[in-house]
Amino acid sequence: MTQALGFGMSLNETHDAALRSWVQSANEPDTDFPIQNLPLAAFRPRGEGAFRIGAAIGDQIVDLAHPTVAALLEPRIAQACRGAELNELMALGPDAWARLRMSLSRALTVGNAEQDRLRSALIAQDAVQFGLPARIGDFSDFYTSIHHATAVGRLLRPEQPLLPNYKWIPIAYHGRASSLRVSGAEVARPAGQIRLSAAEAPILAPSRRLDYEVELGVLIGVGNRAGQPIPIGQAWNHVFGVVLLNDWSARDIQAWEYQPLGPFLSKSFATTISPWVVSAEALLPFRGPWSRPADDPQPLPYLQDAQDQASGALDIVLEASIVTAAMRATGQPAALLSGSSCRHAYWTVAQMVAHHTVNGCNLVAGDLLGTGTQSGPAAVEAGSLIELTTGGREPLALPNGERRTFLEDGDEICLRGFGEREGFVRIGLGSATGRVVSAEMRT
Amino acid sequence: MTQALGFGMSLNETHDAALRSWVQSANEPDTDFPIQNLPLAAFRPRGEGAFRIGAAIGDQIVDLAHPTVAALLEPRIAQACRGAELNELMALGPDAWARLRMSLSRALTVGNAEQDRLRSALIAQDAVQFGLPARIGDFSDFYTSIHHATAVGRLLRPEQPLLPNYKWIPIAYHGRASSLRVSGAEVARPAGQIRLSAAEAPILAPSRRLDYEVELGVLIGVGNRAGQPIPIGQAWNHVFGVVLLNDWSARDIQAWEYQPLGPFLSKSFATTISPWVVSAEALLPFRGPWSRPADDPQPLPYLQDAQDQASGALDIVLEASIVTAAMRATGQPAALLSGSSCRHAYWTVAQMVAHHTVNGCNLVAGDLLGTGTQSGPAAVEAGSLIELTTGGREPLALPNGERRTFLEDGDEICLRGFGEREGFVRIGLGSATGRVVSAEMRT
Numbered sequence: 001m002t003q004a005l006g007f008g009m010s011l012n013e014t015h016d017a018a019l020r021s022w023v024q025s026a027n028e029p030d031t032d033f034p035i036q037n038l039p040l041a042a043f044r045p046r047g048e049g050a051f052r053i054g055a056a057i058g059d060q061i062v063d064l065a066h067p068t069v070a071a072l073l074e075p076r077i078a079q080a081c082r083g084a085e086l087n088e089l090m091a092l093g094p095d096a097w098a099r100l101r102m103s104l105s106r107a108l109t110v111g112n113a114e115q116d117r118l119r120s121a122l123i124a125q126d127a128v129q130f131g132l133p134a135r136i137g138d139f140s141d142f143y144t145s146i147h148h149a150t151a152v153g154r155l156l157r158p159e160q161p162l163l164p165n166y167k168w169i170p171i172a173y174h175g176r177a178s179s180l181r182v183s184g185a186e187v188a189r190p191a192g193q194i195r196l197s198a199a200e201a202p203i204l205a206p207s208r209r210l211d212y213e214v215e216l217g218v219l220i221g222v223g224n225r226a227g228q229p230i231p232i233g234q235a236w237n238h239v240f241g242v243v244l245l246n247d248w249s250a251r252d253i254q255a256w257e258y259q260p261l262g263p264f265l266s267k268s269f270a271t272t273i274s275p276w277v278v279s280a281e282a283l284l285p286f287r288g289p290w291s292r293p294a295d296d297p298q299p300l301p302y303l304q305d306a307q308d309q310a311s312g313a314l315d316i317v318l319e320a321s322i323v324t325a326a327m328r329a330t331g332q333p334a335a336l337l338s339g340s341s342c343r344h345a346y347w348t349v350a351q352m353v354a355h356h357t358v359n360g361c362n363l364v365a366g367d368l369l370g371t372g373t374q375s376g377p378a379a380v381e382a383g384s385l386i387e388l389t390t391g392g393r394e395p396l397a398l399p400n401g402e403r404r405t406f407l408e409d410g411d412e413i414c415l416r417g418f419g420e421r422e423g424f425v426r427i428g429l430g431s432a433t434g435r436v437v438s439a440e441m442r443t
Numbered sequence: 444m445t446q447a448l449g450f451g452m453s454l455n456e457t458h459d460a461a462l463r464s465w466v467q468s469a470n471e472p473d474t475d476f477p478i479q480n481l482p483l484a485a486f487r488p489r490g491e492g493a494f495r496i497g498a499a500i501g502d503q504i505v506d507l508a509h510p511t512v513a514a515l516l517e518p519r520i521a522q523a524c525r526g527a528e529l530n531e532l533m534a535l536g537p538d539a540w541a542r543l544r545m546s547l548s549r550a551l552t553v554g555n556a557e558q559d560r561l562r563s564a565l566i567a568q569d570a571v572q573f574g575l576p577a578r579i580g581d582f583s584d585f586y587t588s589i590h591h592a593t594a595v596g597r598l599l600r601p602e603q604p605l606l607p608n609y610k611w612i613p614i615a616y617h618g619r620a621s622s623l624r625v626s627g628a629e630v631a632r633p634a635g636q637i638r639l640s641a642a643e644a645p646i647l648a649p650s651r652r653l654d655y656e657v658e659l660g661v662l663i664g665v666g667n668r669a670g671q672p673i674p675i676g677q678a679w680n681h682v683f684g685v686v687l688l689n690d691w692s693a694r695d696i697q698a699w700e701y702q703p704l705g706p707f708l709s710k711s712f713a714t715t716i717s718p719w720v721v722s723a724e725a726l727l728p729f730r731g732p733w734s735r736p737a738d739d740p741q742p743l744p745y746l747q748d749a750q751d752q753a754s755g756a757l758d759i760v761l762e763a764s765i766v767t768a769a770m771r772a773t774g775q776p777a778a779l780l781s782g783s784s785c786r787h788a789y790w791t792v793a794q795m796v797a798h799h800t801v802n803g804c805n806l807v808a809g810d811l812l813g814t815g816t817q818s819g820p821a822a823v824e825a826g827s828l829i830e831l832t833t834g835g836r837e838p839l840a841l842p843n844g845e846r847r848t849f850l851e852d853g854d855e856i857c858l859r860g861f862g863e864r865e866g867f868v869r870i871g872l873g874s875a876t877g878r879v880v881s882a883e884m885r886t
Contacts, residue, residue, distance in 0.1 A: 137620060137621055143704060165638075165702065171704055172704065172707050173616070174617035174619055174711070176581060178581050179805060191801055198607075201740065202611050227631040229634075256608055259606050260614075262705020263704065264583075264616055265804065266802075268804040269804055270669075297644065302647050356708075359634060359711065360712045360882065361621070364621050
C-alpha cells in the first residue's frame with residue numbers, strides 16, 4: 001500500500017498506519033517505537049562485550065547482527081550491520097537504508113513466518129547499554145530558530161536583537177566532537193572563566209548559569225567530495241536520520257569568552273544525544289510546506305528549492321522536562337519545562353546541508369549537524385532556560401514549589417520528541433537525558 | 444652526554460650537536476632533518492599500498508615498520524609503529540616517545556653496527572606520498588598572537604582593536620577536522636556569501652579575499668579523561684609534537700558570517716599541515732623564558748606555572764613564501780612574504796592545553812591545536828595578507844613586479860619553520876604548501 005504525500009514524495013508500505021507487529025509492545029498507542037518507526041542504535045547487553053547495531057520495536061531491540069536477521073538482508077547490508085557503529089551502513093546510501101527498513105518492517109509484521117526464530121534476536125531495551133550511534137567526525141551546530149536567536153540577542157543587544165546576516169545565512173559554528181555523549185551520561189558542571197561585572201577581573205569558578213538547549217541532531221549518511229557542494233535539491237539523500245540533542249551551555253562562561261571567535265569552552269564540556277536514530281524515511285509523514293514572512297528576503301538561489309518549500313518544515317515536537325534532586329527523593333514525576341515544534345525553524349535541514357557544503361567543505365558519513373535550540377513563537381515554547389527565565393531574571397516555579405533560573409546539581413534534564421499527524425501512527429524519538437553533577441560528585 | 448637547560452629540563456644524548464649520521468644528507472648544514480630532529484610522518488611509496496610510519500633523516504625516511512628497525516624497538520613500541528597513523532604511538536605517552544627517539548638516534552649514528560642492514564629500511568623522501576600524520580578527531584584553533592589579534596581587530600573595530608577578554612583568555616574556536624589536508628593538496632577557492640556593501644543584498648560568489656594564516660599546529664599525544672582538566676604543569680606531557688599549519692581563510696565570507704558564533708565556512712574549506720611531526724623533545728633547545736608587559740594582568744592561577752614562565756616561549760621561526768603562476772612559468776624562486784617567531788605569542792602551548800581542558804573537555808590522542816596566526820611586533824612579521832596589506836588597501840609588490848592584496852588562482856603558499864640556537868643543530872619543520880586553484884580547475 002502506497003500513499004502519496006502532497007509534496008511529490010511517496011510513502012510506501014512501511015508507513016501504513018494499519019501495520020501491526022507480532023512484538024506486542026510495538027502496538028501500544030503511546031510507544032515511541034511502533035513498526036512504522038524502526039530507528040537504529042548501537043547497543044550491548046549491559047556492560048558486556050562489543051557494541052552492535054539494533055533496531056527498536058516497542059520495548060525490544062532486534063539485534064541486526066543475529067544470524068536469523070542477517071539472513072533476511074542483502075549480503076552488503078548485512079555486512080554493514082555487523083559493525084559497532086552505523087557509519088558503514090550510512091555510507092551505503094538511501095537505497096540501502098530503505099531496503100533495510102523494508103526488510104525489518106516485513107520481518108516484524110504480524111504473521112511473518114519467521115516470527116518464532118526472529119524472537120531469539122530480540123533483547124529488551126531495559127537490559128542494554130547504548131553507545132554513540134556513529135563515529136562522529138565533525139559536529140556542526142546551527143542556529144535555525146529565529147525565535148531563539150531573537151530572544152538571546154535581545155538579552156545581549158537590546159537595540160539590535162537579530163543581526164543583519166541572520167535572514168540570509170543559516171548561521172552555524174563548529175562544535176566539539178570528543179565530548180558528545182549518549183543519553184544517560186552524567187554532565188559534570190564545568191569550571192571556567194567568569195566575569196561577574198565589567199569592573200572586576202574574571203575568576204575561575206564552576207558555572208553558575210548552566211543551561212540546556214533543545215535541538216534536533218541530523219546525522220549525515222553519505223558525504224560529499226571536497227570541493228563538490230551538495231545542491232539543495234539533493235540534500236535529503238545525504239541525511240541518514242535524526243536524534244535528540246541537548247547542547248549543554250554555560251551562559252556565564254559563554255558571555256565572557258565568545259567574542260570574537262564564538263562559543264568554545266561554554267559548550268565543549270558535554271553534548272548529549274539520544275541513542276536511537278530515526279530515519280529520514282520514517283519522518284516523511286511529518287514534513288510539510290514552509291514559507292517566509294512576505295517582508296523577509298527570499299533565500300539566495302543555492303538555498304532555494306521548490307521541493308524544500310513544499311516539504312522542508314519538520315513537524316517534530318521537542319519537549320524538555322526536569323527532575324530535581326528533591327523531586328526524585330519524593331518520587332514526583334518530571335515537570336515539563338517547554339515544548340515546541342521544529343516546523344518553526346527559519347532554516348530547513350536541506351538549507352543547512354546546502355549551506356555547509358557551498359564552500360566545498362566535505363561532509364563525512366557520521367557527521368552530526370545540530371539545528372540549534374528550537375524555540376517556537378510563544379514564550380512557553382522556548383528551548384532553553386536563558387529564554388524561559390529572561391536571562392535568569394524571572395525564575396521558573398516548579399510544581400513542588402522549587403524555583404529555577406539555571407540548573408542546579410542533581411537536576412536531570414530529559415528531552416523527548418515525536419511526530420504526530422492525522423492518519424499516521426505517532427513516531428517517537430526516544431529520549432536524551434543527562435543529570436548535572438558537581439565535578440567532585442562525578443562517578 | 445647530557446646538557447642542562449636553564450629552566451630545569453635536561454637534554455640528553457639525542458640533542459648532542461656533535462652527533463653525525465651515516466646517512467650523509469643528514470649532516471648537511473641546511474637540512475631540516477639532522478639526526479637531532481627525527482620527526483615522524485605517515486607515508487607510502489608514491490601511489491602504492493597502505494600508509495605507514497617513518498622518521499625523517501636527511502633526505503631519507505626510515506621505515507619504522509621495516510623488520511630491521513622493528514627489531515631495535517621494544518615490542519609495544521614496534522607494535523604501535525605498525526599502524527597507518529601515529530595515534531597508537533601517541534597514546535603510549537612521553538616515555539615511549541623518548542625511547543623510540545633514543546633508539547632511532549643510536550641506530551642512525553655513524554658507526555652503528557647495523558648500518559648496512561638498516562640501509563634497506565631507507566626510502567627517499569622524494570619517492571613517497573605523505574598522509575595526514577594522525578586521525579585528527581578534533582581541531583581547535585587558538586588566537587595566541589596579540590599582534591595578529593590587534594592588527595585584525597583594528598581593521599574591524601578601530602576604536603577597540605583588542606577586546607577586553609584577550610589578555611585573560613587564550614581565545615580559541617572549534618575548527619573543521621574533515622578538511623584538514625597534508626602539504627601538497629590543492630586548495631580550491633571557496634564560494635560563499637559575500638556582502639559587498641552594507642546597503643546591498645549578499646551574493647554567492649567565489650571569495651575575492653582569499654588569505655593564508657601562518658600557524659604552528661600542536662598534536663596531542665595523551666588525552667585526558669572527561670571532567671579531569673590537565674594542570675598547566677602537566678601540559679607538555681600531553682604534547683606529542685608540532686607541525687606547520689596554514690589556516691586558509693576567506694576574509695570576505697568571514698566578515699559577513701562571523702557574528703555571533705564565529706568563523707565557519709570562511710575556514711572550513713581547507714587547512715593544510717606539514718607531514719612531519721617534530722617531537723616536543725626535539726624542540727627543547729628552543730624553549731625559553733616568557734613574560735608579560737608589566738601593565739598587563741597576570742594570568743589566572745590555572746594559567747600560571749613557574750616552569751612555563753621559564754620555558755614557555757617557543758623560539759620557532761615561521762616563514763611564508765609565495766610562487767605565483769607567472770613566477771613558476773619563468774622559473775623564479777619563491778618570494779618571502781613574512782617571517783616571525785612563535786616566541787612572540789601572548790599565550791603558551793601549556794596555557795592552551797590547560798585552558799582547553801579546564802571545563803572538563805576531553806582531549807584525545809591525535810587532536811590538533813592550532814596556535815592561531817603567528818605575527819610578530821613588526822609589520823613585516825605579520826602572518827597573513829590581511830595584515831601585510833592593511834585589509835587589502837596596500838598591495839604587496841613581488842620581486843617580478845606583480846602585486847598582491849589577496850591570493851590569486853595559481854598562487855602557491857609555502858610555510859617553513861625552524862629552530863636555531865647557538866650550540867645546537869638547526870631543527871627544521873619541513874614545509875606545508877598549497878596551491879590555490881579555481882573550483883573548475885581543481886584536479
